[in-house]
Amino acid sequence: MGREAAYDEVFDGQAHFRALLDSTARPGALNFLTPVQIDPPAGLNRATALIAFALMDGNSNFATVNMTQSEGSYLAANTRARRTEIDGADFIFASGDEAPEFLEAACCGTLLYPDTAATLILQIQDAVVQIQDAPERPLTGGLRLTLKGPGVDGISALFVRGIRADLLLALQARNAEFPLGLDAILTFVDESGRACLAALPRTTHVSWEKC
Amino acid sequence: MGYVAVKGGQDAIANANELVEYYRLKGRTEPVRLDQVKTQFRLAIDRAMGEGSLYAPEHAALALIQVEGDSFEAAFHLRAYRTTLERRYYSEVMNTREMIVERRISSTFREIPGGQILGPTRDYSMRLLEPALLQQSLGSIDTFLEKVQGYLEPEKLHGITTFGKVIDLFQAEGIITRETQEGDNRRVVDVTREAIKFPAPRSAVLQMLARAETGGLMCMGYSTMRGFAVGHGTIGELRVGRVPLRVVDARGRRRYLGRIKVTECEMVGGAAKRRAAKRGEKNGRSSSKERPTLSVGYGLCFGQNETKAICMGMVDTALRSPDPLSPASSQEFVLHHTECVEGYGFTNHLKLPHYVTFQSELDNIRRVVKAGEQKPQAVTG
Incomplete structure (x- = not known):
């Protein structure tokens, strides 16, 4: 799998990192990644690939969950990061539809060094932020996430399709003992082709209901 | 107010x-x-x-x-x-026996293989300010350069390139050993990539010291000589010169990167106590069967910075002989407080606003003062 020529490690990386920073500081906030012409293999959406490019370099490890060889090779070729098992990975790429068992192996850091925890990149189908007190449900057939915690003014709501409730439950269990835990980034490409992301840092308390 | x-x-x-x-x-x-x-x-x-x-x-x-x-x-x-750079390679272990020496001295022996070479140093200058420098021009510089270059004998230039190390003489005689302390051979950490944890393995200690602040390290090294640790070591060898660096690339080929200038120092100290301590013998004495050995402290840093390399050698020795009365033999004390960016950063953070923390301190004091003032009234009233 070849290297993406159109991607600029400095300027695109900075812009995308900024978007990720904003989403992490305001859990549940959707951000668009400035468009870059890239062509990742079928198992990766463009937002996932761009976040991987922004965060990883030759000093990082990553693991993919139930993806083919080509996804891993693509990420390795474009970031120089090394592919490894889930328990040793700094970054874990998975689908929101994945069964939650893989989370048990993920590294949640240590009390002295919680920063060594893994970052989870979960590919979802789509997501919509609920505008304050809007009566209608913007998405159906997914989950309505209610978010509380640092960076959220009161509560915020995010409608998400393509994420399993038992995966959220497992994530909640792994985040029970702060500062240990996993920071999750949700990625998808919306219907107009924009690469989007939202973040659920380990500090965010998430509850959900079907909608 | x-x-x-x-x-x-x-x-x-x-x-x-x-x-x-x-x-x-x-x-x-x-x-x-x-x-x-x-x-x-x-x-x-x-x-x-x-x-x-x-x-x-x-x-x-x-x-x-x-x-x-x-x-x-x-x-x-x-x-x-x-911090913006990616570490793409780790070099192979550098061998300072390959050093192209510019300066090397030993205070342990007068005669060393290859001889003492003073090289470029201000050690023997009178430390007098030199007003004549103010008159220098490119012309006078050229005259000086030509004079010095005139000393060179071109046919001898490539005669000697490297020198044997003094430390090898000690080793051949069995006065020092390659014996390492417990934990020395743990995996080599990279302190630029992972936070240091205590007790730190020797690889982390030496890396931290190699990038420590020169003045801070001198303070620690000096304290060991003035009686706050094992004592006054002797410079087995101090050398300055350029050493080749090599990496193994992704295809397994060995690549020559070039040379970097380093200062290296081996401080040879008194009889190494650690062997006795490690074997749990009484009174710290070694058994009669065991040969006594000397301790060696190692210093290495970029460029020519002899004070730093010497102090690093002394501190390395101190760190390997734990002593509760010696600040310089406490890993945490030495490594944290000689770290220049951490020390400088933390000192200078004091200039940032502390209005809230200070206000709470002030509130506490005012509350105590107020309580003190009210008490006598309560008694008399």
Whole structure:
């Protein structure tokens, strides 16, 4: 799998990192990644690939969950990061539809060094932020996430399709003992082709209901 | 009179940044060129590279120009820059026996293989200010260079390139051993990539010391000589020169990268106590069957910075002989407090607003004072 020529490690990386920073500081906030012409293999959406490019370099490890060889090779070729098992990975790429068992192996850091925890990149189908007190449900057939915690003014709501409730439950269990835990980034490409992301840092308390 | 928070916003910060640049330039002299700093401020650059943990003379020269020669800031700028770089390779273990020596001395023996070579040093100068420098011109510099270059005997230039090490003599005689302390052979950590944990393995200790602040390290090293640790070591060998660096690339081929200049020092100390201690013998004495050995402390840093390499050697010795009365033999004390960016950063953070924490301290004191004033009244009333 070849290297993406159109991607600029400095300027695109900075812009995308900024978007990720904003989403992490305001859990549940959707951000668009400035468009870059890239062509990742079928198992990766463009937002996932761009976040991987922004965060990883030759000093990082990553693991993919139930993806083919080509996804891993693509990420390795474009970031120089090394592919490894889930328990040793700094970054874990998975689908929101994945069964939650893989989370048990993920590294949640240590009390002295919680920063060594893994970052989870979960590919979802789509997501919509609920505008304050809007009566209608913007998405159906997914989950309505209610978010509380640092960076959220009161509560915020995010409608998400393509994420399993038992995966959220497992994530909640792994985040029970702060500062240990996993920071999750949700990625998808919306219907107009924009690469989007939202973040659920380990500090965010998430509850959900079907909608 | 209460304390009032001083308001300072982005405008004030932008103005301060501009003003410090104005102060750098307000003398309206010719800008200092990078090549001038690189060639004429060699030792300042070596120090900045060592403390900045980045072997990059041009970047160090730029940093020194930019920060008006402040060694802490220069190191800070280089460290900040190096954090943006990816570590693509680890070099093979450098062998200083391959060093092309510019200077090497030993205080343990007068006669050493290859001889003592004083090389470029100010150790034997009178430390008198030299007003004649003010009259120097390119012409007078050329005359001087020609004179010195005239001493060279071209046919001998390639005669000797490397020298055996003094430490090898000790080892051949069995006065020092290759024996390592427990934990020395744990995996080699990279302190630039992972936070240091205590007790730190020797690889982490030496890496931290190699990029420690020179003055801080001298303070620790000096304290060991003045009686706060094992004692006064002797310089087995101090050498300055350029050593080849090699990496193994992704395809497994060995690649020569070039040479870097380093200062290396082996401090030879009194009888090594650790063997006895390790074997749990009484009174710290070794058994009669066991040969006594000398301890060796190792120092290595970028460029020519002999004070730092010597102090690193002394501190390495102290760290390997734990002693509760010696600050320099406490890993945490030495490694945290000689770390230039951490120490400099934490000291300077004091200049940032602490209005809230200070206000709470003040509130507490006022509450206590008020309570004290009210009490007698309560009794009399």
